Amino acid sequence: MYDCLIVGGGIAGLQAAIQLGRYDHKVMVLDAGDGRSAICQSYHNILGYPDGVSGPYLRDVGRKQASQYGVEFMIGKAEAAQKTADGFEVKDGNGNTYKARTLLLATGVMDRIPPFPELMPTLGISVYVCPDCDGHEVKDKSTIVMGAGTVGANMALTLNYFTDQLTYVNHEQTEVDEEKMLLMKEKGIRYFEGPIEKVLADGPDFRGVQLTNGEQLTSERGFIAFGGNEVKSQLAHQLGVELHKNKHVLVDPRTKMTNIEKVWAAGDLVAHSEQTTIAMGDGMQASIWIHKTLIADKEK
Numbered sequence: 001m002y003d004c005l006i007v008g009g010g011i012a013g014l015q016a017a018i019q020l021g022r023y024d025h026k027v028m029v030l031d032a033g034d035g036r037s038a039i040c041q042s043y044h045n046i047l048g049y050p051d052g053v054s055g056p057y058l059r060d061v062g063r064k065q066a067s068q069y070g071v072e073f074m075i076g077k078a079e080a081a082q083k084t085a086d087g088f089e090v091k092d093g094n095g096n097t098y099k100a101r102t103l104l105l106a107t108g109v110m111d112r113i114p115p116f117p118e119l120m121p122t123l124g125i126s127v128y129v130c131p132d133c134d135g136h137e138v139k140d141k142s143t144i145v146m147g148a149g150t151v152g153a154n155m156a157l158t159l160n161y162f163t164d165q166l167t168y169v170n171h172e173q174t175e176v177d178e179e180k181m182l183l184m185k186e187k188g189i190r191y192f193e194g195p196i197e198k199v200l201a202d203g204p205d206f207r208g209v210q211l212t213n214g215e216q217l218t219s220e221r222g223f224i225a226f227g228g229n230e231v232k233s234q235l236a237h238q239l240g241v242e243l244h245k246n247k248h249v250l251v252d253p254r255t256k257m258t259n260i261e262k263v264w265a266a267g268d269l270v271a272h273s274e275q276t277t278i279a280m281g282d283g284m285q286a287s288i289w290i291h292k293t294l295i296a297d298k299e300k
């Protein structure tokens with residue numbers, strides 16, 4: 001029986017693992033090995049890393065740091081979770097069952113990224129998903145927004161704060177609100193409607209896109225805005241955890257515990273996080289309250 005099972009070994013899960021390990025609790029991190037921090041090649045807005053730091057690097061050092069305190073790790077996808085008399089039972093897709101007194105859900109969100117192989121090395125370096133994270137990276141630079149419908153148009157309009165050299169390619173050719181169309185025209189945002197055939201990139205450096213009609217559009221930076229990101233709250237839902245209407249998990253702001261006793265949530269999974277530093281903070285805050293609960297239970 002673990003003191004805590006952390007489902008999700010991204011930024012939030014790893015920060016919590018380090019802290020819970022430092023309290024000498026018996027902790028298991030079950031991680032599927034994908035997630036936003038696994039694909040972002042550079043974060044630029046984190047204290048202490050003026051030249052950026054990659055998600056895979058943070059994950060690697062995070063696992064090493066947590067391992068020093070005896071935290072265990074398992075690769076696998078949690079498929080089912082249920083409450084038991086003395087805690088929780090979680091089953092993964094490999095047929096393993098984990099029992100724990102407390103549960104921390106840190107399963108994150110996954111962006112809808114079109115499957116162009118050239119995109120993956122560019123993510124966080126020259127192609128981005130979040131204007132709060134990376135709007136600064138496109139400042140005064142030519143930028144193509146690859147997206148769908150009004151979601152893509154909204155992204156182009158948001159990025160207009162940083163640059164006026166914007167092109168929006170509505171790859172999925174879905175409807176754009178008339179009002180947004182007019183606004184884009186007013187702001188001089190170029191608009192193309194048609195599928196992208198190929199993303200042009202030189203390793204991590206985005207160069208532009210080629211449309212299926214053969215036309216090539218070049219730019220220094222790219223943004224992705226298709227909407228429909230997946231909030232990985234299925235396990236939370238199974239446990240009866242209260243979700244926001246956008247499927248993110250609702251937690252007590254002070255403790256990060258959900259409405260289900262001894263189930264916590266941290267990171268992008270929680271409503272209104274979606275930043276690395278916030279995921280770290282959430283993981284830390286949750287782990288402090290998990291610790292308080294574990295010691296209170298031992299004293300009973």
Ligand SMILES: Cc1cc2nc3c(=O)[nH]c(=O)nc-3n(C[C@H](O)[C@H](O)[C@H](O)COP(=O)(O)OP(=O)(O)OC[C@H]3O[C@@H](n4cnc5c(N)ncnc54)[C@H](O)[C@@H]3O)c2cc1C
Pocket residue numbers: 007008009010011012013030031032033034035036037038039040041042043044045055076077078079106107108109111123124127128129130133134232235266267268269273274275276277279
């Ligand atoms: C291209 C890109 C650029 C970004 N740039 C920035 C930036 O500049 N600054 C910034 O602050 N943020 C940025 N972000 C966002 C940042 O990556 C996230 O805020 C951060 O990763 C959230 O951490 P997390 O631990 O909540 O989720 P994640 O890092 O996504 O980790 C979730 C983990 O849960 C695991 N998991 C999911 N479901 C299961 C399951 N059922 N069983 C087991 N494991 C599971 C996944 O495998 C994953 O390892 C960027 C994201 C992307 C994609």
